[in-house]
Amino acid sequence: xxxxxxxxxxxxxxxxxxxxxxxxxxxxxxxxxxxxxxxxxxxxxxxxxxxxxxxxxxxxxxxxxxxxxxxxxxxxxxxxxxxxxxxxxxxxxxxxxxxxxxxxxxxxxxxxxxxxxxxxxxxxxxxxxxxxxxxxxxxxxxxxxxxxxxxxxxxxxxxxxxxxxxxxxxxxxxxxxxxxxxxxxxxxxxxxxxxxxxxxxxxxxxxxxxxxxxxxxxxxxxxxxxxxxxxxxxxxxxxxxxxxxxxxxxxxxxxxxxxxxxxxxxxxxxxxxxxxxxxxxxxxxxxxxxxxxxxxxxxxxxxxxxxxxxxxxxxxxxxxxxxxxxxxxxxxxxxxxxxxxxxxxxxxxxxxxxxxxxxxxxxxxxxxxxxxxxxxxxxxxxxxxxxxxxxxxxxxxxxxxxxxxxxxxxxxxxxxxxxxxxxxxxxxxxxxxxxxxxxxxxxxxxxxxxxxxxxxxxxxxxxxxxxxxxxxxxxxxxxxxxxxxxxxxxxxxxxxxxxxxxxxxxxxxxxxxxxxxxxxxxxxxxxxxxxxxxxxxxxxxxxxxxxxxxxxxxxxxxxxxxxxxxxxxxxxxxxxxxxxxxxxxxxxxxxxxx
Numbered sequence: 001x002x003x004x005x006x007x008x009x010x011x012x013x014x015x016x017x018x019x020x021x022x023x024x025x026x027x028x029x030x031x032x033x034x035x036x037x038x039x040x041x042x043x044x045x046x047x048x049x050x051x052x053x054x055x056x057x058x059x060x061x062x063x064x065x066x067x068x069x070x071x072x073x074x075x076x077x078x079x080x081x082x083x084x085x086x087x088x089x090x091x092x093x094x095x096x097x098x099x100x101x102x103x104x105x106x107x108x109x110x111x112x113x114x115x116x117x118x119x120x121x122x123x124x125x126x127x128x129x130x131x132x133x134x135x136x137x138x139x140x141x142x143x144x145x146x147x148x149x150x151x152x153x154x155x156x157x158x159x160x161x162x163x164x165x166x167x168x169x170x171x172x173x174x175x176x177x178x179x180x181x182x183x184x185x186x187x188x189x190x191x192x193x194x195x196x197x198x199x200x201x202x203x204x205x206x207x208x209x210x211x212x213x214x215x216x217x218x219x220x221x222x223x224x225x226x227x228x229x230x231x232x233x234x235x236x237x238x239x240x241x242x243x244x245x246x247x248x249x250x251x252x253x254x255x256x257x258x259x260x261x262x263x264x265x266x267x268x269x270x271x272x273x274x275x276x277x278x279x280x281x282x283x284x285x286x287x288x289x290x291x292x293x294x295x296x297x298x299x300x301x302x303x304x305x306x307x308x309x310x311x312x313x314x315x316x317x318x319x320x321x322x323x324x325x326x327x328x329x330x331x332x333x334x335x336x337x338x339x340x341x342x343x344x345x346x347x348x349x350x351x352x353x354x355x356x357x358x359x360x361x362x363x364x365x366x367x368x369x370x371x372x373x374x375x376x377x378x379x380x381x382x383x384x385x386x387x388x389x390x391x392x393x394x395x396x397x398x399x400x401x402x403x404x405x406x407x408x409x410x411x412x413x414x415x416x417x418x419x420x421x422x423x424x425x426x427x428x429x430x431x432x433x434x435x436x437x438x439x440x441x442x443x444x445x446x447x448x449x450x451x452x453x454x455x456x457x458x459x460x461x462x463x464x465x466x467x468x469x470x471x472x473x474x475x476x477x478x479x480x481x482x483x484x485x486x487x488x489x490x491x492x493x494x495x496x497x498x499x500x501x502x503x504x505x506x507x508x509x510x511x512x513x514x515x516x517x518x519x520x521x522x523x524x525x526x527x528x529x530x531x532x533x534x535x536x537x538x539x540x541x542x543x544x545x546x547x548x549x550x551x552x553x554x555x556x557x558x559x560x561x562x563x564x565x566x567x568x569x570x571x572x573x574x575x576x577x578x579x580x581x582x583x584x585x586x587x588x589x590x591x592x593x594x
Contacts, residue, residue: 102339172237181293255295281307305355321383371414438473
């Protein structure tokens with residue numbers, strides 16, 4: 001299915017044209033039928049001569065209902081611009097065309113309606129007026145068709161023109177990231193919550209888990225209907241009704257978006273490129289209304305640089321990605337002031353630095369802010385499918401714009417800065433703590449404002465540093481303290497009486513060896529790790545001969561004294577090797593694992 005929206009001035013025959021083409025009256029409300037005035041969105045379906053099925057979204061033309069018009073046209077790619085032969089080009093003809101252009105909708109047809117209400121000369125003037133106006137727009141190449149919905153004149157020409165434009169217009173892309181902008185919400189008897197909208201971005205299937213982008217509320221797709229037919233799965237580009245389980249209809253409203261969790265940035269700030277309607281640059285911050293998808297959202301716009309770009313902030317999280325478009329209107333003047341194309345849905349660059357970054361191609365633009373981007377996040381950040389994101393990642397690496405590090409892409413500049421800062425901080429640490437075997441990797445990562453995993457992979461191939469045992473040391477310095485002469489001497493000193501060692505002669509050196517795992521501090525008594533392992537093995541072996549051990553038994557077993565045996569047994573209790581019962585120890589749950 002393809003979705004087509006109407007556009008045009010009030011009373012120019014949009015709804016009559018849809019009714020004549022589909023047999024369905026798109027005016028749903030009694031007030032609309034009584035007044036002969038479309039107030040809200042209407043929907044209808046038909047099949048063209050080619051067999052192509054289309055869903056119409058009929059929008060109101062009155063200036064007071066531009067908000068509803070924008071709600072209906074925000075997710076479509078093809079439109080029918082309707083102009084009355086009797087009235088010709090009117091203010092809402094102009095504003096609706098402007099909105100179509102700002103939203104990037106450049107495919108469609110223009111229809112001069114109510115042709116039988118005027119004579120040939122007046123019809124010719126109306127045709128010329130429409131053609132001349134369209135010639136100065138991105139709609140310069142669209143077909144202009146004459147028809148009369150009452151008599152049926154030209155309706156076949158309209159159908160043929162729609163067939164032609166749909167055949168020449170690429171279908172809606174499937175990026176594997178579905179997004180349904182909700183334009184209606186209601187509770188259906190026996191079914192529960194139902195939402196309708198035009199599906200874009202990807203497919204949805206029955207039993208899919210989805211969320212409301214603005215609130216994060218979850219739901220399950222209980223049923224799917226399109227063109228009054230139930231289906232188990234629906235692709236992008238169709239008019240869709242979703243029956244949602246697990247959410248009340250009061251928790252949803254027009255302008256919400258149904259998506260899958262994690263597929264989209266929940267943006268409260270976006271960086272955009274502006275196109276002002278009067279050609280003048282924005283020079284000051286302004287409060288405006290942004291029309292995105294089917295919704296209207298109050299926003300604050302802050303110009304960046306010379307006003308070509310701006311940062312737009314919303315209090316409502318919106319599922320946006322680069323390439324998405326919005327229309328900006330001033331509620332005070334009720335005028336459309338600009339269109340905006342999203343360039344970054346998760347901006348991290350300082351506003352003063354943003355214009356230079358936003359002027360770059362998509363991949364380098366996304367990398368520029370932090371220098372790092374996870375491959376898994378690239379579809380969401382770039383607004384691409386998984387296949388397209390992989391291609392973009394490969395291109396970034398091939399062009400030297402990024403280095404592939406595990407699951408990450410990192411800009412060469414960011415990688416070099418991380419490594420230089422890491423070398424400086426490790427050297428500072430080792431100068432301040434010469435007996436330390438190095439700086440803890442987690443502490444170094446925190447100082448670099450990275451997580452531990454990114455720090456690890458960033459420094460893995462850095463020749464100036466050595467990463468081992470969870471620590472980072474200067475490659476020019478000696479390795480472990482235990483491998484040095486002083487370290488070996490202290491270990492030998494303690495091993496001379498392994499189960500009754502004297503306090504270490506160099507406590508600072510002992511602490512360094514404890515950090516390396518060569519020595520073990522057991523409740524204030526320092527043993528070598530070899531001694532503790534040997535004591536553990538002797539105690540485990542003793543349980544093979546007897547069911548319980550007293551402190552005296554262990555003291556005799558180790559040739560030691562109570563001063564050393566009690567801390568060791570307490571440690572073994574903690575490990576599960578032994579278990580205390582009164583004055584004796586029995587085998588613990590880990591005794592058999594020795």
